[in-house]
Amino acid sequence: MVLIIRSxxxxxxxxKPPAFYTPKKGGKKVSINLWLHTGLDLxxxxxxxxxxxxxxxxxxxxxxxxxxxEVFPNAxxxxxxxxxMEWPVEDAWVNYNALQQLMxxxxxxxxxxxxxxxxxxxxxxxxxxAATLNKIxxxxxxxxxxxxTMLFFVFFILVHVFLVFTTGLRQNLGYMxxxxxMLGWAGLIWFLVAMVVVVAGWFxxxxxxxxxxxxxxxxxxxx
Ligand code: HEM
Numbered sequence: 205m206v207l208i209i210r211s212x213x214x215x216x217x218x219x220k221p222p223a224f225y226t227p228k229k230g231g232k233k234v235s236i237n238l239w240l241h242t243g244l245d246l247x248x249x250x251x252x253x254x255x256x257x258x259x260x261x262x263x264x265x266x267x268x269x270x271x272x273x274e275v276f277p278n279a280x281x282x283x284x285x286x287x288x289m290e291w292p293v294e295d296a297w298v299n300y301n302a303l304q305q306l307m308x309x310x311x312x313x314x315x316x317x318x319x320x321x322x323x324x325x326x327x328x329x330x331x332x333x334a335a336t337l338n339k340i341x342x343x344x345x346x347x348x349x350x351x352x353t354m355l356f357f358v359f360f361i362l363v364h365v366f367l368v369f370t371t372g373l374r375q376n377l378g379y380m381x382x383x384x385x386m387l388g389w390a391g392l393i394w395f396l397v398a399m400v401v402v403v404a405g406w407f408x409x410x411x412x413x414x415x416x417x418x419x420x421x422x423x424x425x426x427x
Pocket of ligand 1: 320
């Protein structure tokens with residue numbers, strides 16, 4: 205997500221892109237930043253498809269899909285509880301509270317698909333000559349939605365990580381990164397390894413290192 209957000213912002217702010225990419229099988233030339241952004245998006249989507257399939261096959265969907273309207277008043281009640289600084293710290297993994305359930309549902313089943321359909325609309329993969337479709341769903345509309353969707357992801361990540369840290373860091377990281385209930389160090393260690401990968405990815409995502417990879421899939425040029 206860090207690299208997706210970073211490359212998206214680079215696309216947004218680029219004046220003169222450092223390099224360009226042209227697909228092997230032809231197609232429009234895009235900036236190397238956009239190549240990175242859409243390339244990561246494909247990996248993210250593939251990962252998401254696996255996640256959603258496993259979610260339903262395993263029956264775990266019931267944990268994040270609300271099945272009663274009560275989720276709304278209950279989420280409000282949970283929000284009030286959070287506001288009193290009385291955070292639920294026990295069994296956070298066994299049972300999500302209504303606010304967690306609602307937020308996870310929105311991220312997986314609303315925000316991610318919205319990012320995808322607005323992103324694809326702006327991308328080279330979208331059919332350009334579908335006149336009626338493009339009139340109902342113009343690219344500027346997709347752009348206007350795509351950016352706030354990113355802001356929502358950032359908001360979610362900040363709150364989520366903050367609460368993971370403040371409601372039992374070692375225990376929560378154990379659940380998340382080591383898949384264990386035991387209060388050991390494995391989760392924290394894996395988390396730190398993951399952070400090293402994130403930071404390394406951040407610094408590696410520069411034209412000089414991206415160009416050889418992009419060259420495997422197409423042609424990189426300086427203009
Ligand atoms: C399937 C998923 C996605 C696809 C296909 C996609 C595609 C695109 C494309 C084609 C652009 C370039 C728009 C332009 O040329 O102006 C773009 C911009 C951007 N993307 Fe994505 N994207 C996806 C997911 C995401 C996600 C998950 C995030 C962040 C959470 C994100 C953040 C951004 C940002 C910040 C921009 C710059 C927006 C702007 O210029 O206003 N994208 N994306």
